[in-house]
Amino acid sequence: MNVFESQAQAQNVDKDRRQYILSFVSYISGTVILLYGLPHLMSGNVALASLLLGTSLTFLLTVAYYHRTGDIDLACKIEAVLVVGFVLALIYHGGHENTALYWIFPFPVILFGLLGVRNALIGNTLVLLAIAVMLFTPDWIHAEYRPEETTRFFASLVIMVIAAGINDFFRERSHHKMSALQLSREQQANTDPLTRLPNRRFIDASLEPRLNQTPDEFLPLGVVMCDIDHFKQLNDQFGHQAGDDVLKEVARLFRKTLRRQDVACRTGGEEFLIFLPRTELTDVHIVAEKVRAKLANTVFPIRGTPHRVTASFGTAVCHSSGELSATVEYADEQLYNAKKAGRNRVV
Ligand SMILES: Nc1nc2c(ncn2[C@@H]2O[C@H](COP(=O)(O)OP(=O)(O)OP(=O)(O)O)[C@@H](O)[C@H]2O)c(=O)[nH]1
Numbered sequence: 001m002n003v004f005e006s007q008a009q010a011q012n013v014d015k016d017r018r019q020y021i022l023s024f025v026s027y028i029s030g031t032v033i034l035l036y037g038l039p040h041l042m043s044g045n046v047a048l049a050s051l052l053l054g055t056s057l058t059f060l061l062t063v064a065y066y067h068r069t070g071d072i073d074l075a076c077k078i079e080a081v082l083v084v085g086f087v088l089a090l091i092y093h094g095g096h097e098n099t100a101l102y103w104i105f106p107f108p109v110i111l112f113g114l115l116g117v118r119n120a121l122i123g124n125t126l127v128l129l130a131i132a133v134m135l136f137t138p139d140w141i142h143a144e145y146r147p148e149e150t151t152r153f154f155a156s157l158v159i160m161v162i163a164a165g166i167n168d169f170f171r172e173r174s175h176h177k178m179s180a181l182q183l184s185r186e187q188q189a190n191t192d193p194l195t196r197l198p199n200r201r202f203i204d205a206s207l208e209p210r211l212n213q214t215p216d217e218f219l220p221l222g223v224v225m226c227d228i229d230h231f232k233q234l235n236d237q238f239g240h241q242a243g244d245d246v247l248k249e250v251a252r253l254f255r256k257t258l259r260r261q262d263v264a265c266r267t268g269g270e271e272f273l274i275f276l277p278r279t280e281l282t283d284v285h286i287v288a289e290k291v292r293a294k295l296a297n298t299v300f301p302i303r304g305t306p307h308r309v310t311a312s313f314g315t316a317v318c319h320s321s322g323e324l325s326a327t328v329e330y331a332d333e334q335l336y337n338a339k340k341a342g343r344n345r346v347v
Contacts, residue, residue, distance in 0.1 A: 013175075013179075014175065015072050017113075018072050018076055018113065018114065019066070019072055021076075021110065021113035021114055022062070022063060022066060022072070022075055022076055022079055022114065023063060025059060025079055025083070025110055025113075025114070026059045026060055026062055026063035026079065027060075027063065029059060029106075029110075030055075030056045030057075030059035030060045030063075031056070033052050033053075033055055033056040033059070033086075034052070034053060034056035034057075036052055037049050037051075037052025037053040037056060038053075040052065040096070041053065045096075047093060048093060048095065048096065051086070051089050051090065051093060055082065055085075055086045055089075058082050059079070059082060062075055062078050062079045062082065063075070063079075065078070076114040076115060077114075077115070079114055080111055080114045080115050080119075080120075080123060083107050083110055083111060083114070084107075084111075084123065084127055086107075087104055087107050087127060087131075088127070088130055088131070088134070090103065090104065091104065091131060091134055091135070091141070091143065092134060092141045092142055092143065093142055093143060094141075094142060094143025094144065094145070095143075098143050098144055098145060100143060101145065101149065101150070101153040104131075104153075104157065105156075105157070105160060108120075108124050108127070108157070108160055108161045108164055109160075109164045111123050111124055111127075112124075112164050112165065112167075112168040113168075116168075116172065117165065117168045117169050117172050120165070120168070121165055124161045124164075124165070125161075128154075128157065128158060128161060131154065131157070132154060135150040135153075135154060136150070138150075186205075189201060189205075190202035190205060190206060192265075192266040194244060194247055194248065194266070195247055195248055195250075195251035195266050196251065197251050197254070197264055197265055197266045197272070198263060198264075198265040198266075199265060199266055199267070200265065200267045200268075202263075202265055203265060203267075203273070207263065207275065207324075208324055211318075211321045211324060212321045215320070215321045217277065217278075218275075218277045218278065218318075218321075219278070219318065219319060219320065219321070220278065220279065220280055220317050220318065220319050221275060221276065221277055221278075221279070221317065221318040221324070221327070222274075222275070222276030222277075222279035222280075222281070222283065222284035222287070222315070222316075222317055222318075223273065223274070223275060223276075223284075223315070223316045223317065223318055223324075223327050223328055223330075223331045224273070224274040224276070224284060224287070224288045224291075224313055224314070224315050224331065225271070225272070225273055225274075225313070225314045225315075225328070225331040225332050225334070225335045226271070226272040226273075226274065226288075226291070226311050226312070226313050226314075226335070227270060227271045227272075227311060227312055227335055227339070228246070228247075228250065228270040228271075228309060228310075228311045229309070229310045229311055229312055229339075229343040229344060230343075231243065231246075231269070231270040234246065234302075234307075234309070238302050238303055238307075242302045242303065243270075245300075245302070246300055246302075246309055247266070247270065249298070249300060250272070250295065250309070250311070251264070251266065251272075253291070253294055253295055253298060254272070254274065254291065257290060257291050257294055258274065258276075258287070258291075259276075261277050261278075262274060262275065262276050262277070262287075263275045273328065273331075274287075274288075274291075279317070280317065281315065281316075281317045284315045284316075284317060285315055285346060288313040288315050288346040289313075289346050291313070292310075292311060292313055292344065292345070292346055295309060295310065295311055296308065296309075296310050296344060310343060310344035311344070312335055312338035312339050312343045312344060312345060312346075312347075313334075313335065313338055313345070313346040313347070314330075314331045314332060314333065314334030314335030314336070314337065314338055314347055315331060315334055315346060315347065316328075316330040316331040316334060334347045335347070
C-alpha cells in the first residue's frame with residue numbers, strides 16, 4: 001500500500017485540469033464550431049459545413065467517451081488528433097472567405113493543455129511543419145492566401161507556440177514543486193518523528209478515506225493492536241533515552257517483519273496499530289504471533305547489558321469500511337485481555 005496519498009492527490013489535481021480543458025474544447029469549441037457551421041450548411045457550402053459540423057460532432061463524442069470510460073489520457077489524445085486534423089483541414093480549405101488563418105491561434109495552446117509540455121511540443125512542431133509545407137507550396141491546397149499574410153501568420157504562430165511552451169513548462173515545473181512540497185508536509189504531519197512510522201493522524205487522514213474509496217483493496221482488513229509490556233518499568237530503570245531506543249528498534253522490527261502492503265502505526269506512547277490488508281483472522285493471528293515471537297527473541301543492548309522486551313497483542317478483522325473504529329476498539333479490548341492473561345501473548 002502507498003502509505004502517503006499526496007502524490008495521488010496531485011495527480012488528481014492534474015487530471016481535473018485536463019478534464020476542464022477537454023470539456024472546454026469539446027463543449028465550448030464544439031458548440032461555437034457547430035453554430036459557425038450551420039449557416040454554411042444552409043448556404044450550400046457543403047465542404048466547409050461538413051468540416052465544421054464533423055469536427056463539432058467528434059469533439060462532443062470524445063467528451064462523451066471520457067464520461068463513459070473515465071480514460072482521460074486516451075480522450076485527450078483523441079481530442080488532440082481531432083484538433084490537429086481540424087487545423088490542417090481548415091488551413092487546406094481556407095474557411096469562410098479565406099479567413100482560416102485567423103482561427104488557428106487558440107489550437108496550439110489547447111494542445112499544451114491536452115498533452116502536457118513534452119508531447120504538445122512534439123505535436124505542435126509537427127503541425128508547424130505541416131502548415132509550413134501547406135502555406136509555402138500553395139498549389140497543393142484549395143485555399144488562396146496572400147504571400148505576405150502567410151509569412152506573418154506563420155511567424156506569429158511560431159512565436160505563439162514558443163510562448164505557450166515556455167508558459168506551460170514553468171507551470172508544470174511549479175506544479176511538480178508544489179506537489180513535492182505538499183507531499184513532504186503531509187508526510188511530516190502523518191509521521192511519528194521518533195520511530196518514523198505513520199501516526200494516528202495518518203489513520204484518519206489517509207487510511208480511512210482510502211478504505212472508504214476502494215474497500216476491495218483492503219477488506220478483510222486485519223487489525224492488530226500492540227502494546228509493549230512494562231514499558232514504564234523500563235523507562236524508570238534505564239531512563240527515557242533507553243525507552244526511545246527500544247521504541248525505534250520495535251518499529252524497525254515491524255518494518256522488517258511485515259509485508260509491503262501492511263502498515264504499522266505508532267498511535268500512542270508504547271502503543272502500535274498494525275493494519276493487514278486482505279487478511280482473515282487466522283492469518284492475522286499468525287502475523288501477530290510472528291511479530292510477538294521475534295520481539296521476545298530480540299536482544300536489546302541497554303546500557304551495555306542485554307535486555308529482552310515483550311509486547312501484548314489484540315487482534316480483530318474489519319469486514320466493512322464503516323466498521324474501522326469499532327474494529328480498532330475490539331482489538332483494544334483483546335489487547336486488554338492479553339495483558340490480563342499475563343502479557344507477551346496474542347489474543
Ligand atoms: N521513552 C519513552 N517513553 C514513553 C514515550 N511515550 C510514553 N512513554 C512512557 O511509556 C510508559 C507507559 O506506561 P504504562 O501505560 O503504565 O504501561 P506499561 O508500563 O507498559 O505497563 P503495561 O502496558 O500494563 O505492561 C509511561 O511511563 C510513559 O511515560 C516515549 O515516547 N518515549
